[in-house]
Amino acid sequence: MLGVLLSRWESVTLSPRSTGPDPTIRIQERYLRGYGTTICRVQTKGDLPEARSCVLIHPLHELTTKEEPLTDTWACFFPSVPEQKRETFAYPAPYTQEFWELYAEPLSEFWRAARLFAGAVQHLGASAKPIPGGARASTETEALARAQAVEVLNLLRKDVSQVLLDEDGGLRQEWVSPSLLASFAEMFILDLLAVKRSLYCECCGLPYIWQSYQQRYCETACRLRQQKRNLRAHIKQARASFLKGQTIRQISKTLGEAPESVQRWVAGLKRGRKAERS
Secondary structure, three states: OOOOOOOOOOEEOOOEEEEOOOOOOOOEEEEEEEEOOEEEEEEEEOOOOOOEEEEEEEOEEEEEEEEEEOOOOOHHHHHHOOOHHOOOOOOOOOOOHHHHHHHHOOOOOOOOOHHHHHHHHHOOOOOOOOOOOOOOOOOOHHHHHHHHHHHHHHOOOOEEEEEEEEOEEEEEEEEEOOHHHHHHHHHHHHHOOOOOOOOOOOOOOOEEOOOOOOOOOOOOOHHHHHHHHHHHHHHHHHHHHHHOOOOOOHHHHHHOOOHHHHHHOOOOOOOOOOOOOO
């Protein structure tokens, strides 16, 4: 999962709950986003009113936050919570094991986040994918698209940071990210700054970051898959050409394949007229 909700929330206030024999004494817990994956937990105890739970949240592509009930957005990522308890449920703190056991991402939210990131990649990559049959975008339009892509990536990666750790008596720094989506944005920017280009795989058509000027596929599986497709196409073309009367040598030259390979592909086929010796 991309961690869409983890890239959007700023604070969560849970519904007050009674914990002892006196029902008027309630505990209300609040989760605040810290650095990286650190969560600050604030607990208030006393004669608390029946305050409603809420979350401070913002869209993926904006900084403007708004306070809303947990039932509006937050609860949608916890489908196992009964609908009648979505407002008062004791949601576990983000990044805990209990949180991951309940957390899920609606397909619409996952798709929207993926499209947002992919759009930024498309506009900032050194190789932009052309729109079939479309007119070339104007300089102003392209500049606006690039500016929006920069803004999106900066917003997605804004909470990626370095934290100081004290382990085994020594201090060290470590990069931490609030979500997989934020990690993707950070990785893409580092690749761009390393002068690596964004290209589109010749097999699956998806964008990838190239590692060498000869690279044409996003991964080995796509390279092997495309090689098989090309081989099947060459075999089909060789057989069709052979049946039309072309010689082995002619077919070999046209396809750029060894004559021995062409000979194997057309073995057993019969033409209407005697073929010229190759």
